[in-house]
Amino acid sequence: MEQTTAVPREVWRRWVWTRGRVPAALAVLTAGLPVFHRVVPNSVGRVGSLLETFLPWLGLVIVVLFGWALLRRSATALVALLLPTAAWTYHFGGLLLPVGGSGPHDLVVVQHNVSDENTDPAGTARALAAVGPDLVALQELVPPALAVYERTLAPDYPYHAVRGTVGLWSKHPLTDARLLDIRPRGVTEPWSRGLRTVVHTPHGEIAAYVAHLPSVRVGAGGLASSRRDESAGLLGRAVAAEPLETVILLGDLNGTVDDRGLAPLTSRMSVAQRGFAFSFPAALPMARIDQVMARSATVPHIRTLPATGSDHLPVAARIALR
Structure with a gap:
């Protein structure tokens, strides 16, 4: 009978934290866009304005990266996703808050x-x-x-x-x-x-x-x-x-x-x-x-x-x- 060898706990921990570097890097890049979108140049093709037109849809990018991180079982990517989530919430989260009552004027x-x-x-x-x-x-x-x-x-x-x-x-x-x-x-x-x-x-x-x-x-x-x-x-x-x-x-x-x-x-x-x-x-x-x-x-x-x-x-x- 073939005998399987269990992966040592330390090796498993190191593997979870070292894999998923690509989605982690994309998460960091995505985090910067809502905050520093004005840094994106408009000189060629007005790329800055094009990005700003669809800026709220970066939320979908975060969802895709979250799914990628789960598939990769990457703790690094999951932690990195806290950055774009916080940036998106800061920029757009207020739009989702409940509406207050109307005033007299x-x-x-x-x-x-x-x-x-x-x-x-x-x-x-x-x-x-x-x-x-x-x-x-x-x-x-x-x-x-x-x-x-x-x-x-x-x-x-x-x-x-x-x-x-x-x-x-x-x-x-x-x-x-x-x-x-x-x-x-x-x-x-x-x-x-x-x-x-x-x-x-x-x-x-x-x-x-x-x-x-x-x-x-x-x-x-x-x-x-x-x-x-x-x-x-x-x-x-x-x-x-x-x-x-x-x-x-x-x-x-x-x-x-x-x-x-x-x-x-x-x-x-x-x-x-x-x-x-x-x-x-x-x-x-x-x-x-x-x-x-x-x-x-x-x-x-x-x-x-x-x-x-x-x-x-x-x-x-x-x-x-x-």
């Missing part, structure tokens, strides 16, 4: 790129109004759908302003509506994607901005976002020059709040404190590019609403006024 707003190919604008308008928001911001408004939105929203939202392809519907009076020029250089065709107006709420005047920044594309050369970045800079300067203290920005910004391309806005305004609210693409949401930001106010929570006839999901947010 809150507004509810809805932001939605309704799509210029939406075949059911009336149904989309009814779905947004059913949430009961104070403000509804829409992008990609084109005739004849614009008339449908105006007619359908009118009973609940007697005040509205439209400039170009963006508009705002409100339960509160609007004044001083004007076109906001955020057109990047080189765009010669008609291009009106910015609106600024004043909302007269029971709690005071608020400057409301509605914007639709240029689209970005991911290709072999990386992320094409130069026009989006330029438009974000123009919008950021407009917000900085706004004389009213309280500002709300609603829009399809074609970027996440971690994307450095939106730094002209995120450096001046607060973003949502709770909720991931991935809004695009509607069929398989991978990122929140529809944003609600505020100055001299906070955005305690943001969430997605059920799909409409658009390729974006609507998002609803609560604004806490100071």
Whole structure:
């Protein structure tokens, strides 16, 4: 009969701790990305912005590495995974915390790129109004759908302003509506994607901005976002020059709040404190590019609403006024 030899305990311990160095090294690398993502250069293919667009999905990388570490029975890799887990939790864990109760000076707003190919604008308008928001911001408004939105929203939202392809519907009076020029250089065709107006709420005047920044594309050369970045800079300067203290920005910004391309806005305004609210693409949401930001106010929570006839999901947010 063949006799088997037991592995000495010391050899077993050394084996468990020395194997799995590759997943351990990847865990350490993954830990650095949420914390030091701005170190990743943007000079070639805007790799930094591309990483920042999908930064929350590093959580899936951690799960894969955890499974790898278990298969390898590597104590070293399991211990190393504590680093990316802590980094991800520090950066994104707050978005998962329970939502607190609403305050006495809150507004509810809805932001939605309704799509210029939406075949059911009336149904989309009814779905947004059913949430009961104070403000509804829409992008990609084109005739004849614009008339449908105006007619359908009118009973609940007697005040509205439209400039170009963006508009705002409100339960509160609007004044001083004007076109906001955020057109990047080189765009010669008609291009009106910015609106600024004043909302007269029971709690005071608020400057409301509605914007639709240029689209970005991911290709072999990386992320094409130069026009989006330029438009974000123009919008950021407009917000900085706004004389009213309280500002709300609603829009399809074609970027996440971690994307450095939106730094002209995120450096001046607060973003949502709770909720991931991935809004695009509607069929398989991978990122929140529809944003609600505020100055001299906070955005305690943001969430997605059920799909409409658009390729974006609507998002609803609560604004806490100071």
